[in-house]
Amino acid sequence: xxxxxxxxxxxxxxxxxxxxxxxxxxxxxxxxxxxxxxxxxxxxxxxxxxxxxxxxxxxxxxxxxxxxxxxxxxxxxxxxxxxxxxxxxxxxxxxxxxxxxxxxxxxxxxxxxxxxxxxxxxxxxxxxxxxxxxxxxxxxxxxxxxxxxxxxxxxxxxxxxxxxxxxxxxxxxxxxxxxxxxxxxxxxxxxxxxxxxxxxxxxxxxxxxxxxxxxxxxxxxxxxxxxxxxxxxxxxxxxxxxxxxxxxxxxxxxxxxxxxxxxxxxxxxxxxxxxxxxxxxxxxxxxxxxxxxxxxxxxxxxxxxxxxxxxxxxxxxxxxxxxxxxxxxxxxxxxxxxxxxxxxxxxxxxxxxxxxxxxxxxxxxxxxxxxxxxxxxxxxxxxxxxxxxxxxxxxxxxxxxxxxxxxxxxxxxxxxxxxxxxxxxxxxxxxxxxxxxxxxxxxxxxxxxxxxxxxxxxxxxxxxxxxxxxxxxxxxxxxxxxxxxxxxxxxxxxxxxxxxxxxxxxx
Amino acid sequence: xxxxxxxxxxxxxxxxxxxxxxxxxxxxxxxxxxxxxxxxxxxxxxxxxxxxxxxxxxxxxxxxxxxxxxxxxxxxxxxxxxxxxxxxxxxxxxxxxxxxxxxxxxxxxxxxxxxxxxxxxxxxxxxxxxx
Numbered sequence: 001x002x003x004x005x006x007x008x009x010x011x012x013x014x015x016x017x018x019x020x021x022x023x024x025x026x027x028x029x030x031x032x033x034x035x036x037x038x039x040x041x042x043x044x045x046x047x048x049x050x051x052x053x054x055x056x057x058x059x060x061x062x063x064x065x066x067x068x069x070x071x072x073x074x075x076x077x078x079x080x081x082x083x084x085x086x087x088x089x090x091x092x093x094x095x096x097x098x099x100x101x102x103x104x105x106x107x108x109x110x111x112x113x114x115x116x117x118x119x120x121x122x123x124x125x126x127x128x129x130x131x132x133x134x135x136x137x138x139x140x141x142x143x144x145x146x147x148x149x150x151x152x153x154x155x156x157x158x159x160x161x162x163x164x165x166x167x168x169x170x171x172x173x174x175x176x177x178x179x180x181x182x183x184x185x186x187x188x189x190x191x192x193x194x195x196x197x198x199x200x201x202x203x204x205x206x207x208x209x210x211x212x213x214x215x216x217x218x219x220x221x222x223x224x225x226x227x228x229x230x231x232x233x234x235x236x237x238x239x240x241x242x243x244x245x246x247x248x249x250x251x252x253x254x255x256x257x258x259x260x261x262x263x264x265x266x267x268x269x270x271x272x273x274x275x276x277x278x279x280x281x282x283x284x285x286x287x288x289x290x291x292x293x294x295x296x297x298x299x300x301x302x303x304x305x306x307x308x309x310x311x312x313x314x315x316x317x318x319x320x321x322x323x324x325x326x327x328x329x330x331x332x333x334x335x336x337x338x339x340x341x342x343x344x345x346x347x348x349x350x351x352x353x354x355x356x357x358x359x360x361x362x363x364x365x366x367x368x369x370x371x372x373x374x375x376x377x378x379x380x381x382x383x384x385x386x387x388x389x390x391x392x393x394x395x396x397x398x399x400x401x402x403x404x405x406x407x408x409x410x411x412x413x414x415x416x417x418x419x420x421x422x423x424x425x426x427x428x429x430x431x432x433x434x435x436x437x438x439x440x441x442x443x444x445x446x447x448x449x450x451x452x453x454x455x456x457x458x459x460x461x462x463x464x465x466x467x468x469x470x471x472x473x474x475x476x477x478x479x480x481x482x483x484x485x486x487x488x489x490x491x492x493x494x495x496x497x498x499x500x501x502x503x504x505x506x507x
Numbered sequence: 508x509x510x511x512x513x514x515x516x517x518x519x520x521x522x523x524x525x526x527x528x529x530x531x532x533x534x535x536x537x538x539x540x541x542x543x544x545x546x547x548x549x550x551x552x553x554x555x556x557x558x559x560x561x562x563x564x565x566x567x568x569x570x571x572x573x574x575x576x577x578x579x580x581x582x583x584x585x586x587x588x589x590x591x592x593x594x595x596x597x598x599x600x601x602x603x604x605x606x607x608x609x610x611x612x613x614x615x616x617x618x619x620x621x622x623x624x625x626x627x628x629x630x631x632x633x634x635x636x637x638x
Contacts (some may be wrong), residue, residue, distance in 0.1 A: 180597065258630055267590060269611070320606060339598070341594075342592055342593070344590045345610040349610070
């Protein structure tokens with residue numbers, strides 16, 4: 001049994017034994033837990049990944065005459081100004097006001113540019129008061145010019161982030177990167193065996209051995225602190241709220257990124273030293289990639305609760321390949337696909353190594369936590385949902401492909417509809433005819449349904465949210481989609497009129 | 508061996524089967540990685556596969572109808588910007604990108620066919636395709 005004070009005394013004397021979490025695995029394997037707990041004083045951890053829930057409080061100092069800033073833009077990215085006169089919070093995911101630039105230069109990029117010492121354009125507007133007569137201000141500033149730039153990140157350092165794949169027949173663009181169609185890749189994030197919270201976790205009590213409020217950490221190349229549990233904290237998916245001084249940070253460990261067609265985000269290097277106070281802590285610090293279970297979810301399902309496709313671990317994910325059992329068009333198939341990381345293990349190592357060096361050099365002392373992390377809770381939002389089945393008109397009106405164009409036209413008129421799904425003998429969708437297709441047939445003197453029907457039909461499912469169908473209709477510029485079951489049998493049609501009715505009031 | 512070239516051909520040769528003739532006359536295999544035909548010229552990126560002699564013969568033949576410039580790289584990565592995350596790994600159709608044992612993302616540049624999928628997936632805009 002050691003105390004943090006004793007460890008700090010050793011650090012000051014240059015006698016502390018500090019190893020990274022990767023090195024600890026070997027030490028425990030070779031020497032056993034007891035010996036490792038005896039002679040290792042500190043285990044350093046690290047992670048380097050996209051941490052969307054990040055941002056910086058900036059105090060700009062007062063202008064002359066003073067202004068009460070309300071609408072605040074930094075390089076054309078809006079910062080939140082509902083604070084005191086010259087304070088603002090810039091969030092990493094805020095897009096650019098210019099729609100052409102949009103997510104290519106967002107809040108994260110402003111933060112990185114500040115750390116790099118680049119000049120930033122500040123534009124702010126306010127309303128005048130007796131003591132704040134100025135209406136607007138437009139100046140160029142650098143990080144040196146502002147009073148404080150305090151990074152406060154509501155949710156960083158996820159303990160385990162679930163992996164992602166995609167069941168759809170098209171590419172999707174997510175915060176887990178570009179996911180290929182039909183489960184053709186798996187993306188994952190996280191430092192696994194190097195992750196701070198993993199190395200400090202006690203699975204029995206679902207709490208953390210040493211990390212708590214006040215824990216001194218490595219944040220973005222500077223010294224930071226854990227200020228509490230992060231949002232959505234729910235061990236074994238624990239998260240941290242952290243703060244640090246942006247002025248101390250290093251652009252190597254604060255990197256702006258843009259997830260393609262998704263948004264801007266900030267990659268942050270975060271490392272935490274774990275004091276090896278006893279055997280229990282030593283044992284946990286030897287956790288390996290293969291010991292950490294990672295669920296893989298289907299991001300192709302546009303729902304909050306995504307289907308679980310498989311459970312794996314970081315060792316398999318890092319091997320570059322994984323075999324999944326998946327359902328493609330009603331058939332269960334085994335598929336071996338490539339895995340790709342969204343976070344950087346190389347940089348996570350560098351964080352752990354840098355922190356180790358700081359401690360060995362006596363530049364970084366460990367802190368005692370003042371309290372444990374707070375309440376764990378990650379429950380869904382109470383929000384209404386409308387599914388396709390809620391607005392579906394039944395029974396579906398369909399036709400076989402051997403009917404004449406005249407017959408198709410009659411069906412449309414008789415039922416007062418604009419979309420006619422064409423089906424085979426089993427009722428499975430093969431195409432669709434719209435009133436526009438009939439008009440085109442007349443204009444171009446086409447004779448058969450086969451000639452005019454659209455074969456590549458965009459479809460919907462009964463348990464799909466209406467919002468998602470609206471996005472599809474807008475994306476493909478269409479006014480109706482057949483609703484099909486798992487065997488592609490048509491069970492109804494959703495049209496833009498059905499969706500308008502949701503907003504227009506009349507059911 | 509493989510050799511990748513840029514190839515420009517003037518408008519008077521655009522409607523001739525220059526590539527097919529090259530294949531037939533020299534026995535070299537040609538993979539067309541990119542072809543852009545404009546009113547005044549056509550621009551192609553070609554990959555020639557064959558022995559040293561056949562590739563040289565093919566280059567000679569192609570030179571009769573246009574201009575050849577050898578390329579050693581299609582893909583360029585800015586190592587200052589790259590953090591070795593791995594978002595590009597699964598996007599490469601020919602496995603020219605992989606992660607080594609030290610967790611570096613490695614590009615086998617001479618195998619790249621210039622599809623741009625990795626470039627489009629990179630969160631740091633660290634990848635450039637040489638046009």
